Amino acid sequence: MRIVAVDPDSCVACRNCEYTCAFQQTGDFDRARAHIRVAYYPAERACVPFTCMHCAEAWCMEVCPAGAIARNEETGAVEIDAARCAGCKMCLLACPFGNIGFDEADGVSGKCDLCGGDPRCVGSCISGALEYVEVEDAFAFRREALDTRLRHVLRLDKGRP
Amino acid sequence: MSSEREIQQTLCRMCDDRCGIDVHLEDGRMVDITGNRAHVWNKGRLCVKARAAVDMVYHPDRLLTPLKRTADGWQEIPLAQALDEIAERLVEIRERDGARSVSVWKGEAIGFGQQEDIARRFIHAFGSPNYLSNDSMCYAARYFGYKLVDGGWPIADLENARVIVMWGANPPHAHPNMTQYITAARRKGAKLVVVDPRLSAIARRADVHAQPHPGTDGALAWGLMRELIRTGAYDKEFVERHTVGFPELSAYAATFTPEMVEQETGVPVATVIEVAALMGDAAPRVAMYVGNGLEHHENGVNNIRAVVSLDALLGAVDREGGNRFVEPAPLRTLTLYDDVPLTHLGPLGADRFPVLYDLRQECHTMTAMGAILEGDPYPLRAMVLTGANPLLTNPNTERVRRAFEALDLLVVRELFMTETAALAHYVLPAASFLERSELHTHAKHQAITLTCRVCGFPEVQDEYQFWHDLAHRLDMGAYFPWDDETALNRWLLEPSGLTLEELEAHPEGVTYSPLTTAPLERGPFATASGKVEFASRYLKDLGYDELPTYKSPEYRGTPDDEYPFVLVTGARKLLYMHSRFRNIARFRTAEPGPEVEMHPDDARALGVGEGDLVTVTSRVGSVTIPVHVMSPAEIRPGELQITHGWSEANVNLLTHDDRFDPISGFPLMKSVEVRVEKV
Numbered sequence: 001m002r003i004v005a006v007d008p009d010s011c012v013a014c015r016n017c018e019y020t021c022a023f024q025q026t027g028d029f030d031r032a033r034a035h036i037r038v039a040y041y042p043a044e045r046a047c048v049p050f051t052c053m054h055c056a057e058a059w060c061m062e063v064c065p066a067g068a069i070a071r072n073e074e075t076g077a078v079e080i081d082a083a084r085c086a087g088c089k090m091c092l093l094a095c096p097f098g099n100i101g102f103d104e105a106d107g108v109s110g111k112c113d114l115c116g117g118d119p120r121c122v123g124s125c126i127s128g129a130l131e132y133v134e135v136e137d138a139f140a141f142r143r144e145a146l147d148t149r150l151r152h153v154l155r156l157d158k159g160r161p
Numbered sequence: 162m163s164s165e166r167e168i169q170q171t172l173c174r175m176c177d178d179r180c181g182i183d184v185h186l187e188d189g190r191m192v193d194i195t196g197n198r199a200h201v202w203n204k205g206r207l208c209v210k211a212r213a214a215v216d217m218v219y220h221p222d223r224l225l226t227p228l229k230r231t232a233d234g235w236q237e238i239p240l241a242q243a244l245d246e247i248a249e250r251l252v253e254i255r256e257r258d259g260a261r262s263v264s265v266w267k268g269e270a271i272g273f274g275q276q277e278d279i280a281r282r283f284i285h286a287f288g289s290p291n292y293l294s295n296d297s298m299c300y301a302a303r304y305f306g307y308k309l310v311d312g313g314w315p316i317a318d319l320e321n322a323r324v325i326v327m328w329g330a331n332p333p334h335a336h337p338n339m340t341q342y343i344t345a346a347r348r349k350g351a352k353l354v355v356v357d358p359r360l361s362a363i364a365r366r367a368d369v370h371a372q373p374h375p376g377t378d379g380a381l382a383w384g385l386m387r388e389l390i391r392t393g394a395y396d397k398e399f400v401e402r403h404t405v406g407f408p409e410l411s412a413y414a415a416t417f418t419p420e421m422v423e424q425e426t427g428v429p430v431a432t433v434i435e436v437a438a439l440m441g442d443a444a445p446r447v448a449m450y451v452g453n454g455l456e457h458h459e460n461g462v463n464n465i466r467a468v469v470s471l472d473a474l475l476g477a478v479d480r481e482g483g484n485r486f487v488e489p490a491p492l493r494t495l496t497l498y499d500d501v502p503l504t505h506l507g508p509l510g511a512d513r514f515p516v517l518y519d520l521r522q523e524c525h526t527m528t529a530m531g532a533i534l535e536g537d538p539y540p541l542r543a544m545v546l547t548g549a550n551p552l553l554t555n556p557n558t559e560r561v562r563r564a565f566e567a568l569d570l571l572v573v574r575e576l577f578m579t580e581t582a583a584l585a586h587y588v589l590p591a592a593s594f595l596e597r598s599e600l601h602t603h604a605k606h607q608a609i610t611l612t613c614r615v616c617g618f619p620e621v622q623d624e625y626q627f628w629h630d631l632a633h634r635l636d637m638g639a640y641f642p643w644d645d646e647t648a649l650n651r652w653l654l655e656p657s658g659l660t661l662e663e664l665e666a667h668p669e670g671v672t673y674s675p676l677t678t679a680p681l682e683r684g685p686f687a688t689a690s691g692k693v694e695f696a697s698r699y700l701k702d703l704g705y706d707e708l709p710t711y712k713s714p715e716y717r718g719t720p721d722d723e724y725p726f727v728l729v730t731g732a733r734k735l736l737y738m739h740s741r742f743r744n745i746a747r748f749r750t751a752e753p754g755p756e757v758e759m760h761p762d763d764a765r766a767l768g769v770g771e772g773d774l775v776t777v778t779s780r781v782g783s784v785t786i787p788v789h790v791m792s793p794a795e796i797r798p799g800e801l802q803i804t805h806g807w808s809e810a811n812v813n814l815l816t817h818d819d820r821f822d823p824i825s826g827f828p829l830m831k832s833v834e835v836r837v838e839k840v
Contacts, residue, residue, distance in 0.1 A: 009347075009366075010344045010347065010348070010366070011366075012333045012340060012362045012363060012365050012366055013362065013365060014208075014333040014334070014337070014340075014362055014735055015735065015751075016208050016209050016337070016735070019209045019747075019751060020209055020212075023209070023212070023747065027747070028746075028747045028750050029209075029747040029748065029750045029751035030750055030751075031751070040365070042360060042791075042792035042794045042795050043792060043793070043794050045360070045364070045365045045366075045367075045370075045794070047365055047366075120195075123195060123196050123205060123206060123207060124206065124207055124208065124209055125206060126206050126207075126208050126333060126337035126338050126340045126341060127333065127340040127341060127343075127344050127366075128206070128340070128341040128344040128345065129344070141348040141349075142348075144348070144349065145348055145349055145350050148349045148350050149350050152350075
């Protein structure tokens with residue numbers, strides 16, 4: 001299974017992902033309409049991307065009275081069928097991450113659907129903070145970073161530069 | 162009826178990153194652009210400018226017919242007639258005022274390499290040395306900084322570094338995909354130091370953000386050199402074997418104590434010591450990258466030379482994880498500087514800024530304005546300008562406007578009716594990067610890519626065809642013997658041993674020579690002494706200081722009550738490339754207009770809030786512009802930033818075209834004294 005791995009420590013809040021997603025939804029760059037959001041806190045220099053985690057136990061899906069939310073077996077994405085959505089907003093209440101939005105014009109909920117298995121936000125992530133990877137490969141770079149540090153320490157220990 | 166969808170792979174040239182793209186076409190019309198996952202540079206990732214190329218190419222305001230200015234306004238004329246008339250006028254002006262009264266101006270939008278060299282070839286074949294370009298204020302000052310010290314501009318080996326230092330550079334906005342290389346290094350444990358007066362996008366990820374006052378970077382570099390020398394943390398073997406001028410450097414550095422550096426730059430003593438220690442520990446795997454931020458100052462080149470000297474002290478020159486020299490692409494060159502030397506005709510600016518012409522064969526655009534308006538040093542009467550908009554991008558816009566209005570002949574090739582095109586006698590529709598085929602070198606990866614012509618419009622010539630057709634009307638067709646750009650590409654590529662067919666088969670880039678892993682074994686450095694030059698005999702002979710001596714920016718001297726703020730101009734934004742793309746509607750949704758970035762304390766003192774209008778005034782001019790109140794961490798009190806390229810509030814109405822870096826001739830654009838008044 002592939003996931004959108006999100007690494008705040010690599011994000012620069014350039015907003016390419018938000019613009020790309022908003023463009024997919026609306027043809028415009030209104031970030032409020034994107035299904036991925038990046039919070040930026042200048043004082044802490046913190047950049048925090050948020051998008052749907054496609055939870056294994058998806059509370060939004062369980063709570064939906066219209067049966068409008070279902071898992072796409074091919075991509076693993078939890079998707080909303082706008083045609084069935086009643087606009088009750090229960091899914092917004094259920095999502096613990098606040099990753100579901102509401103389109104007031106159409107009166108339906110909206111969320112990430114992994115663009116059918118090729119998430120455009122990842123393709124526009126110029127820092128590499130977003131990766132669409134097999135779940136077991138996600139964050140492998142953290143193990144590799146530790147390896148690199150250990151190798152460096154060992155080299156110094158043996159008197160090599 | 163199902164439409165036919167195909168993908169053509171080429172490069173994006175919305176900026177100079179030149180990322181690999183997949184252009185999706187339906188029935189021959191572009192419908193989407195996505196990243197080419199195999200491309201050596203961007204590995205499939207793209208900023209949102211790339212997809213907007215579709216909108217740019219099919220924009221309703223696109224110029225598709227040649228226009229001639231008449232007493233009754235613009236008149237559409239056939240292309241052949243336009244070229245005939247332009248050729249006739251050029252010959253008249255050459256006969257009357259000499260060939261050097263004619264110039265070309267190549268803009269950033271056209272790109273570099275091959276397209277630059279065709280324009281250079283044309284004007285030399287015509288008999289004039291006056292090739293003008295955006296490089297009067299971008300790139301060349303950094304090139305000089307590296308060339309004068311290292312003998313060439315090596316490439317920062319970011320992904321293998323243990324410490325990365327960004328000096329006045331903000332890759333997420335200016336070279337978006339460079340960011341992923343920084344991430345790759347950080348994920349392996351590299352520390353990131355960002356030197357920038359503003360908390361830029363890349364500074365958000367910095368381990369250390371050193372925030373010098375604008376134009377004081379050189380003092381910080383000298384302070385770091387002093388620390389490395391004082392603590393013995395510099396690379397003594399490298400200095401001994403590969404450099405000249407260390408005793409002079411060492412003596413000059415001695416005065417740059419951390420306390421003095423703090424006083425001058427505002428970077429705290431502790432930060433100076435911390436950065437020096439980080440560098441010393443990681444050496445030689447310290448990769449430093451200098452951005453345009455250091456160029457637009459009265460002391461730009463020497464500040465850059467000081468940074469480059471720091472590289473050498475760390476032994477980080479031509480080393481993995483430091484700065485690596487690359488092999489140039491084995492391509493033919495189109496310029497005629499050897500075949501048709503025209504130095505005796507006095508290239509514009511070559512007497513005032515000899516380095517600019519000697520090392521880059523660039524004429525000086527600010528000097529060109531004086532040539533047009535005052536005939537100083539001689540009259541300039543005609544200009545053929547392609548893909549540039551100096552009315553927004555050159556300093557002192559009012560003078561630029563007067564100059565362009567005074568030309569006897571101004572020909573502008575453009576996609577849109579820009580502020581500059583509006584002053585032309587002839588406006589010719591230009592081809593976008595998706596409407597031409599050209600060779601590109603990705604020096605970092607020692608790879609070549611061939612771009613392909615994805616679409617086209619009748620009457621819209623690619624750059625080569627334009628120069629070719631004009632040359633053949635001017636009896637200089639012998640210099641443009643290739644029938645079209647494909648024939649030209651084939652000729653350029655020949656010495657490489659590669660074929661166009663191979664490049665067509667590999668749009669992800671073809672390596673022209675393997676990256677070397679043998680540092681410092683390629684022989685002497687390409688300087689006069691064959692070594693890294695802390696002290697430059699070349700500059701000394703031209704009357705400059707041989708060391709990269711530090712000169713405090715003028716605004717740091719006596720406080721000026723009339724102009725109490727210092728204004729940085731030209732910080733890049735994600736969605737715009739200099740003056741381009743303001744007509745992409747969705748970009749306006751995201752970044753709607755110009756603004757002056759201001760510290761909240763200054764906003765409070767002025768009694769203004771977010772979006773309120775203020776008038777910013779320099780000794781040159783003034784603009785009225787909305788305020789953007791920054792977070793206190795993002796900019797210092799007393800310092801402001803306005804991005805260029807907005808006709809609604811054009812910051813170059815404020816910038817100086819008579820205060821220059823003495824070596825590069827670059828104008829002062831990033832430390833302009835101004836005052837601010839609430840409207």
